[in-house]
Amino acid sequence: DVADPYGPNNPIGEPQGIFPGRVVWAWDPDATNENCRPDRWGDGYFLDKNCDQAVVDRMLAEALLKLTEAPSEETAWDAVFRYFNQNHGKGDVGYQDGETIFIKINAVHAWTTNNDGSIRNDGNYGNVDTSPQAVLAMLRQLVNKAGVPQENIYIGDPYTHIFNHCLTTWRSEFPNIHYMDNSG
Numbered sequence: 001d002v003a004d005p006y007g008p009n010n011p012i013g014e015p016q017g018i019f020p021g022r023v024v025w026a027w028d029p030d031a032t033n034e035n036c037r038p039d040r041w042g043d044g045y046f047l048d049k050n051c052d053q054a055v056v057d058r059m060l061a062e063a064l065l066k067l068t069e070a071p072s073e074e075t076a077w078d079a080v081f082r083y084f085n086q087n088h089g090k091g092d093v094g095y096q097d098g099e100t101i102f103i104k105i106n107a108v109h110a111w112t113t114n115n116d117g118s119i120r121n122d123g124n125y126g127n128v129d130t131s132p133q134a135v136l137a138m139l140r141q142l143v144n145k146a147g148v149p150q151e152n153i154y155i156g157d158p159y160t161h162i163f164n165h166c167l168t169t170w171r172s173e174f175p176n177i178h179y180m181d182n183s184g
Contacts, residue, residue: 026059038126060137077146105130110160117164132166156180
């Protein structure tokens with residue numbers, strides 16, 4: 001064993017954020033089915049039967065409010081964008097129409113797709129990728145609370161593919177978002 005040279009609870013680097021160094025953790029046991037067996041075909045953690053979208057939506061909203069100490073999700077997003085813009089030389093401004101947002105999903109197992117974009121029934125079936133429910137919660141926040149037009153949002157992973165079950169879920173609610181993967 002190699003000991004951590006910095007020791008426990010000894011942060012490294014300069015704290016960042018609206019409240020520098022703040023970390024927010026969201027957990028709700030009702031978000032997922034504790035009896036899910038993601039290693040079994042047809043019982044993936046990512047299936048709606050094993051993940052409650054309403055709970056995931058609420059968890060993201062609550063985490064956003066805790067992160068910013070804002071009174072509403074709309075003002076929380078304004079605070080996030082203002083912080084970002086101030087730290088990137090744009091001044092004390094919130095989201096501006098025409099700005100582009102790119103969300104990189106870590107779809108590291110999406111190399112194992114069938115030709116139709118579905119998940120293969122193989123040893124990679126239950127491996128963890130970005131939850132479609134978590135991404136949908138973020139898209140709902142950006143469009144419905146932050147006021148970002150769908151056309152200004154790009155999402156995907158330029159190194160791999162987007163699984164069909166994810167694309168179908170997201171596109172059904174947000175058809176004008178740009179979905180991108182390594183095949184375009």
